[in-house]
Amino acid sequence: MAPTNNELSLDQLPELSAMSSGDSMVRIAPQMQVPLSERARALLDTPTVRRLGRVSQLGLVSLVYPGATHSRLEHSLGVYRMAILFLDRLRHEEAFRDRIDARDAGAFFAAALLHDVGHWPYCHPIEDMRLPGLHSHEFLAAEAITRGDVAEVLRTQWQLDPLVVADMVIGRSATPEKQVLTTMLSGAIDIDKMDYLVRDSHHAGVPYGMNFDEQRLIESLCLDESGTRLAITEKGRTAAEMMVFARYVMFSEVYWHHAVRAATAMLQRAVWIVQDLAPSGWFTSLDDSTFSETLLQLATGTPAAELVEGIFGPRRRLWKRAASFHQHEHQEIHQLLSGRSYADLLLVSGGVAEALSRRLSITIDPMLLLIDAPPEDREVEFAIDVRSTSQRGRRWKSLGELSPMVRAVAHEQFDDIVKRVRIFAPPESVKQIQSVEDFADIVYKTARERLLKS
Numbered sequence: 001m002a003p004t005n006n007e008l009s010l011d012q013l014p015e016l017s018a019m020s021s022g023d024s025m026v027r028i029a030p031q032m033q034v035p036l037s038e039r040a041r042a043l044l045d046t047p048t049v050r051r052l053g054r055v056s057q058l059g060l061v062s063l064v065y066p067g068a069t070h071s072r073l074e075h076s077l078g079v080y081r082m083a084i085l086f087l088d089r090l091r092h093e094e095a096f097r098d099r100i101d102a103r104d105a106g107a108f109f110a111a112a113l114l115h116d117v118g119h120w121p122y123c124h125p126i127e128d129m130r131l132p133g134l135h136s137h138e139f140l141a142a143e144a145i146t147r148g149d150v151a152e153v154l155r156t157q158w159q160l161d162p163l164v165v166a167d168m169v170i171g172r173s174a175t176p177e178k179q180v181l182t183t184m185l186s187g188a189i190d191i192d193k194m195d196y197l198v199r200d201s202h203h204a205g206v207p208y209g210m211n212f213d214e215q216r217l218i219e220s221l222c223l224d225e226s227g228t229r230l231a232i233t234e235k236g237r238t239a240a241e242m243m244v245f246a247r248y249v250m251f252s253e254v255y256w257h258h259a260v261r262a263a264t265a266m267l268q269r270a271v272w273i274v275q276d277l278a279p280s281g282w283f284t285s286l287d288d289s290t291f292s293e294t295l296l297q298l299a300t301g302t303p304a305a306e307l308v309e310g311i312f313g314p315r316r317r318l319w320k321r322a323a324s325f326h327q328h329e330h331q332e333i334h335q336l337l338s339g340r341s342y343a344d345l346l347l348v349s350g351g352v353a354e355a356l357s358r359r360l361s362i363t364i365d366p367m368l369l370l371i372d373a374p375p376e377d378r379e380v381e382f383a384i385d386v387r388s389t390s391q392r393g394r395r396w397k398s399l400g401e402l403s404p405m406v407r408a409v410a411h412e413q414f415d416d417i418v419k420r421v422r423i424f425a426p427p428e429s430v431k432q433i434q435s436v437e438d439f440a441d442i443v444y445k446t447a448r449e450r451l452l453k454s
Contacts, residue, residue: 008102010091030202034081039157046149054287059122060263065204072116078195083112095223099177108181111168117144120284121291125264129342133280142166179228188384208249212242224385231385248409252418262319262424265370266307273304303367319424322433327416336447337421339376351446374419
C-alpha cells in the first residue's frame, strides 16, 4: 500500500520522484516533459478534466494567429509541471519547509492540474460582461472539484479533502502560513503565467513570451519577509523584469491585437443579444465545438447572426476599427468608457450609431456598432518583493521600487496605451464613419449624455 500524505516528507512526494526518475512522462509543446504520478494520471482521466482538451486556451486569438489552437488541458499540464519545478526549488528553503508539509504540497499539485476546470469556451470575454445570474469560472471550478469524479479521485488517491483544493484554486488559504501556496498559483510570478507566456508565444508563432530567463527566475524563488508570500532573490530581478516586459508585449501584440479585440467585441455582442433565448449560463459546461454550434442556432433570425457567422461561419469576416482612443490623445473618452459595464457600453454605442446615421444619412444598426473598452483590472501589475543580502543582513524592496522599467510598463505603457477604447463597425461602413471629422467629439458628447442619464 502506498504511503499516505501524512507519512511522506516533501522529498518523497510521488510527483518529485516521477520527475527525477523520468519513468512516467507525457510530452507537450514546446519540447517539455511532464512527470506524471499515478494519482495525477487518475485526475487526468476524469471526464471533467478531459473536457479541457476540447476547450481552446486562447479562443478567438486563433482567428489572427492560426497556430494558437492549443487546449486548456495542455496548459493545465504545463502549469502542473511548473508547480513541480517551483516546489522542487522551494523545498530547499527552511522557511518553506517549516510551513508546508507533504499534504499541503499534494493539494498544490492537484490545484495546479485542476485550476482551469471551471473555464468554459471563450470564458474571459463573456465573464467580463457580468451577465446576470452567471457564476464566475472560479465558482464553477470549486463546484467541479468538490463534486463527482474529481472529488472521488482526490479523496481516494490523493487522501485530500476536495474543499482544501477548491479553496486553493479560488485563492483562499486555510491559514496565513499556507498562503504562500496560493500566491504560487496566482500571484505576481506564478505557475500559471510562467506557463502560458511561453506556451501561447510558441503556438502563436511569436517570440515575445519566451524572452525571459525561466530557469534563473525559478532558481531565485524564496519567501517574503513575512513568510506568507512568494518573493525572489536579487539574482532574479533581471529575469523578473524580462518577464514583465514579455507579458506586456504578449498583451500588446497577441491578446489585445486589434483584430482579436474586434472578434471579442463581436462575440460579446452576439452573446448579449441571444441571452434571453437560452437558460442562464447555457455555455458553461460546453466545449468549443458545441458552443459555436449552439450559438449559431440561437443567433438565427436575430441581429447576432451576422456577428456569429463572421466568427464561426465558413468565411472569416471580422469588423474593422472605425476609431481608437488611448489615454494620451483622447483622455476624456478613455476615462469615460474604461471600466464601464457592458450595459453602459451598449447604451453609448447605440447613441453613437444613431448620431452617425443622422450625420451620414445612412442606417447604422445600433446592434452592429461595437465599443470595446478595457476593464478596470491591471493586467501587468507585478507586486512582488525582492530580497537582497549584505553585511547588514537581509533587506526587502518591491520590484516596482527597484525598477523604473516595471513601473513604466505596468502603468504608463499598458494601461494608458495598450488598453485602448476601440469602436468597431461592419467593414462596409468603416470608411464612411471615418470620414466624419468630429467623430471623437460625437463619441465623447454621446457618452457623457447617455451615461449621465443612466
